[in-house]
Amino acid sequence: SAVISQKPSRDICQRGTSLTIQCQVDSQVTMMFWYRQQPGQSLTLIATANQGSEATYESGFVIDKFPISRPNLTFSTLTVSNMSPEDSSIYLCSVELPGSKPQHFGDGTRLSIL
Amino acid sequence: GQQLNQSPQSMFIQEGEDVSMNCTSSSIFNTWLWYKQDPGEGPVLLIALYKAGELTSNGRLTAQFGITRKDSFLNISASIPSDVGIYFCAGRDYRGSNYKLTFGKGTLLTVNP
Numbered sequence: 001s002a003v004i005s006q007k008p009s010r011d012i013c014q015r016g017t018s019l020t021i022q023c024q025v026d027s028q029v030t031m032m033f034w035y036r037q038q039p040g041q042s043l044t045l046i047a048t049a050n051q052g053s054e055a056t057y058e059s060g061f062v063i064d065k066f067p068i069s070r071p072n073l074t075f076s077t078l079t080v081s082n083m084s085p086e087d088s089s090i091y092l093c094s095v096e097l098p099g100s101k102p103q104h105f106g107d108g109t110r111l112s113i114l
Numbered sequence: 115g116q117q118l119n120q121s122p123q124s125m126f127i128q129e130g131e132d133v134s135m136n137c138t139s140s141s142i143f144n145t146w147l148w149y150k151q152d153p154g155e156g157p158v159l160l161i162a163l164y165k166a167g168e169l170t171s172n173g174r175l176t177a178q179f180g181i182t183r184k185d186s187f188l189n190i191s192a193s194i195p196s197d198v199g200i201y202f203c204a205g206r207d208y209r210g211s212n213y214k215l216t217f218g219k220g221t222l223l224t225v226n227p
Contacts (some may be wrong), residue, residue, distance in 0.1 A: 001159075004156075022214070031212055031213075033171045033215075035222075041218045041219070042202065042218060042219045042220055043157070043202070045214060045215065048212060048214070050212075056210065056211075092156050092157075092222050093142050094156075096212075096213065097156075100213060102147050102159050102162045102206070103147075103215060104159060105149075105155045105156035105158070106155045107154070107155050108155070110154075113196075
C-alpha cells in the first residue's frame with residue numbers, strides 16, 4: 001500500500017473564497033484521483049489527475065471550479081474555487097499503485113463553508 | 115451512468131452476530147472492491163475481487179464476486195465492536211483511458227456490545 005497525506009485535514013472557510021488541498025504520496029504513482037463525499041453520502045469522482053497531462057473531469061465537475069495540479073508523480077492539489085455552502089464536503093484523494101492495483105485513499109479534507 | 119445498489123442502508127446488530135451486505139449493478143464490472151470508512155478517516159480497502167465467482171476471505175470477512183459480474187456480497191462473521199463503520203462496495207472498470215470506481219451508497223453498521 002501507500003501512505004497518503006492530505007492537508008489541511010479540515011477547514012472552515014468564508015463563501016466566495018478558494019481553498020487548495022494538497023495530497024502527498026510516499027511513492028511514485030501514475031494515477032491520482034480526487035473525490036467528493038457530501039455529508040452522509042457516498043464518494044463521487046471529481047477528476048483523474050495524471051502527471052504530465054490535463055486532469056480529466058467527470059460529468060458535473062469543471063476545471064474553473066475545481067482546478068487541479070499534478071506537478072510530479074508524488075503530489076497533487078485540488079482547489080475549490082469561489083466556495084458556497086453547497087461545497088461543504090469531505091474531499092478525498094486516492095492513488096492507484098503500479099500494476100493497476102485497487103485505489104487507496106487519504107484521510108480526506110473536511111471542508112465547511114459559512 | 116452506472117449505478118450500484120447497496121443494501122441494507124444500515125444494520126444494528128449484537129456483538130457476536132454475523133452480518134451480510136450486498137451490491138448489485140445494472141452493468142458489468144471487472145473488479146469488485148469492499149472498503150470500510152471509520153469516522154474522520156478515508157476508506158480503507160478490505161477485499162478485492164478480480165474474477166467472476168471468486169470467493170475471498172480476509173480474517174472474519176468473506177466476499178464473493180457474482181457469476182454475472184453484476185453483484186457482490188460481503189459477510190462479516192462473529193462481529194465485534196470495532197467492526198462499526200460504513201462499508202462501501204465499489205465496482206471498477208476501464209473507462210476512457212484508465213480504471214475508475216463507482217461506489218455504492220454504503221452500509222452503516224452498528225454493533226452493540
